Structures are given as structure tokens and as C-alpha cells.
Amino acid sequence: MTRREIEHINHEVLKKQNDIIQRIKQNNENEYHKTGRIKYARVITYGCQQNNSDSEKLKGMLKLMGYNQTEDNEEADVILFNTCCVRENAELKLYGNIGALKNLKKKKPDLIIGVCGCMMQQKHAVEMIKEKYRHVDLIFGTHNIYRFPEIFEKALHEKYTLIDILDTEGFIVENLPVERDEKHKAWVTIMYGCNNFCSYCIVPYVRGRERSRNPEDIIKEIKNLVQDGCREVTLLGQNVNSYGKDLKIEFDFADLLYKINSIDGIERIRFMTSHPKDLSNKLIKVMSECSKICEHLHLPFQAGSNKILKLMNRVYTKEEYLEKVKRIKEAIPGIALTTDIIVGFPGETTEDFEDTLDIVRKVRFDQAFTFIYSKREGTPAAEMMDIISEEEKQYNFNRLIEVQNKISREINESYKDNIYEVLVDGPSKTNKNILTGRTRTGKVVNFKGDANIGDLVNVKIKEVHTWSLNGEVVMSNQS
Numbered sequence: 001m002t003r004r005e006i007e008h009i010n011h012e013v014l015k016k017q018n019d020i021i022q023r024i025k026q027n028n029e030n031e032y033h034k035t036g037r038i039k040y041a042r043v044i045t046y047g048c049q050q051n052n053s054d055s056e057k058l059k060g061m062l063k064l065m066g067y068n069q070t071e072d073n074e075e076a077d078v079i080l081f082n083t084c085c086v087r088e089n090a091e092l093k094l095y096g097n098i099g100a101l102k103n104l105k106k107k108k109p110d111l112i113i114g115v116c117g118c119m120m121q122q123k124h125a126v127e128m129i130k131e132k133y134r135h136v137d138l139i140f141g142t143h144n145i146y147r148f149p150e151i152f153e154k155a156l157h158e159k160y161t162l163i164d165i166l167d168t169e170g171f172i173v174e175n176l177p178v179e180r181d182e183k184h185k186a187w188v189t190i191m192y193g194c195n196n197f198c199s200y201c202i203v204p205y206v207r208g209r210e211r212s213r214n215p216e217d218i219i220k221e222i223k224n225l226v227q228d229g230c231r232e233v234t235l236l237g238q239n240v241n242s243y244g245k246d247l248k249i250e251f252d253f254a255d256l257l258y259k260i261n262s263i264d265g266i267e268r269i270r271f272m273t274s275h276p277k278d279l280s281n282k283l284i285k286v287m288s289e290c291s292k293i294c295e296h297l298h299l300p301f302q303a304g305s306n307k308i309l310k311l312m313n314r315v316y317t318k319e320e321y322l323e324k325v326k327r328i329k330e331a332i333p334g335i336a337l338t339t340d341i342i343v344g345f346p347g348e349t350t351e352d353f354e355d356t357l358d359i360v361r362k363v364r365f366d367q368a369f370t371f372i373y374s375k376r377e378g379t380p381a382a383e384m385m386d387i388i389s390e391e392e393k394q395y396n397f398n399r400l401i402e403v404q405n406k407i408s409r410e411i412n413e414s415y416k417d418n419i420y421e422v423l424v425d426g427p428s429k430t431n432k433n434i435l436t437g438r439t440r441t442g443k444v445v446n447f448k449g450d451a452n453i454g455d456l457v458n459v460k461i462k463e464v465h466t467w468s469l470n471g472e473v474v475m476s477n478q479s
């Protein structure tokens, strides 16, 4: 299909959905004139930034339909759960939360309860909700969020659970309405899906194969964000640095970063998540040359043993990973590195685990997101056998946390008495009298001073903790 044909289909899809949005909005306004009651919607998001980004679109569509946002179930006319299936405990939590709404639905039969997202791309999860949670009104997946108004309107008139799941990805619909939680920074999805099929991961089955957005659409979106007050963008994708491989033009992730770096008004560029195999020399060069790209890289290594990396289908070795880290540290001195690590993957012995600790000690990550392996039905790893006991896995996990926390703390100590640029996020959640924000390296800084959300201020670090820094705003020539 040509770009023009895609734009035409996109236009038609949006027009149809927008007509439905207007119809629902009109009904809500008519009801308001009769009852004086404003309508509310609550969107509850589980899982990764991609889900947050999808939820912002759902909130955007609901807002145009006339639903204000609420955090209170009792007040809500619509409650949507945007689900994650990466870990088992997120699934269990979801079932608990849906079950807890049964009495509310009895009290308020017009309440619409919906479940969407990754979990709903799995048959067993949909069956479970159909059978055990009959008070759910609608179920839809990850591939048809753009049709939410249509699905929602049907559900408003149906008595049974409406299910609308697409098995295939379809094409990317641009320009959906978005209700962003923050104005000064934004998530920008640049690609969908993943082609890697790591043996433990459910993502390629529920989010489909890699589809990159057209660069022009991404640039246009970021320019619009700037007009709206945005200063920092985080580019999102399950495997963000493989962006562009499916495009019909010669244009990769590094090229995209160059373009975004030249947009006036954008001060900071971040991206996640990167796969080590796609961390090219070209990308490292761009990161070192573009002043707006933050000195932070999230580079999951998952396991240190080459035997386990092979079983995981990660397609790199421990040595290759360490070599790439060496190159990036040389090119960008002071870069903060963060990672994801799985402990207790099937087949992992304590000896294998020592390789994981070895990488942690050698790289010295600023932070690591650590997990004990969680079996996901439908993945190859679910069929693999465990070698060590749950107790041993827990013991190894605790050792990992201890080693990593010490390193995180030591790195943070090096920030003490130095001045860093911080993008102000607003008052701290735990103490409204102090502000909070992040350094370019992604460190959370709580600080005293006078500044507005979205300001870039210089903060002198006075005190450090394992997960955050405390400081005070200083004038640029003060030290």
C-alpha cells in the first residue's frame, strides 16, 4: 500500500470512530440535562510503559465521549482494566480486582466494566473471565484499541459480555485522541510488537510482530507535543533499537534519533527497551553526538551464563554483552546503565547464576529490575525443567539484590556535592513541600527550591540514598 492509501484508510477509520464518539457524547449531554449528573471513567493500568501509552489513548477517547477521569470506583460509570500478562502475579491481582467489583455492579447495573490489553490476547484468560466474572461487560485486545468507541457503544446496549479480539496486528492507526497524564514529558510509541521470541516471553504472541511507525508521523507527533509544552520524550517499543527494519525505506533507529534531536523545544530524549543485539556502533555514535539524548541506557541482559542465554534465545553471549557495555561506556563517560535480570530460569544452576553476579559486578549498573522466573503458558520455557529448588532461587535472588543495592548506593555516593540538571516533575508524592524530578541519567532527585513543573533547574546533591538523591536548587553560577 502507498502512503496515500494508508492515510486514506486511516482517515476513514478515524472518521467512523469519531462519529460514534460524538453520538455517545450527545447521549451523555442529554442525560446530563435531565439528571444534572456528570459521567466518570476510571482506567486502571497494569504492566509496562506501552500499556500506559495505550491507556492514555483510551482516556483520550473516553474524554471526548464526555467521561471525566476518576480514581474512585464508586463514582465511576466506566471501569477499564488494561492488563499485563508478563508476570503471573499481575494476572492474579487482576482477577482479584475484577471480582471485588461484583457487588458494585449489582448496586449500579449501568456500570460498564471492561478488560483489555495483553492478557486478553490469551484464550485461557478470556475464557476465565467469561466463565467466572460474568459482571464484565466488554473484553478487547491489543490490536483493536483504535476501535474502542465502536466496541464500547455496542457494550452499552448489550446484556452479555461483548468480546472483540483480533488475532492479527493489522496496520497502525495514527492520530488517535490522547489524554496525557503529564504535559512536560510524554511517551511516544515508535513501534509495536517484537520479533525476538525470547523463550520466556509472551509479548510476541500477544502484541504481534514488529511494526514501525512512519518517521514522518513520529516527528509530527513530537512537534505537536512541543507546542503543547512537552520538553522530554521517551520513545517506546518492545525492542526500540530494531526500529525501522520493517520500513520500506532505509531509515533506522539511529536516523530517527538524529531527526528528533533537531526538533526545537525538545530538551531531552530517552528510549526503552533496547535489545543488546541491536545496539549498533551507529547507535552508540548517535547517542554520543546528540546533545539531547540523555546519558542513560536500559539494556536488559537477563542472565549471565551463556548456557542460559542460549536457552532464553537471547542471541548474544556474556562476552558480547560486556563488550558492548565497554564500547558504550567509552563513548559516553558517566552514562547510567540499568538492566533487567531473571533469576531461576529453568535449567539455571547456582554455578550459572554466578555468571549473572559476575556481569552485575563488572558492569556496575545504576539500577537493576530483578525478577524470579515466572512461567508463562504458551512459551517454550514453560515446557523446560527446573534444576534447583524454589528456596535456592530465592537465596540467589536475595544475594543479587544485596550486591546490586550496594553498587547502586556507591554510584549514588559519587553524585554527592555535585550539581546536576533536573527536569521538575512537581511536588513529591510523600512531601508536598519539596519538589521532585530526574537528572539526565534518570536519577530521582527530591529537592528544596522554587520551580515549576517542566523547568530545568540545577540542583546540588546534599544527601544520597540507594534509590534517590536529595538536594537543593542552586543558581547556575553557584557551587
Ligand code: SF4
Residues within 6 Å of the ligand: 194, 195, 196, 197, 198, 201, 202, 203, 204, 238, 239, 275
Ligand atoms: S525482546 Fe524478548 S523479552 Fe523483549 S519483548 Fe521481545 S521477546 Fe519479549
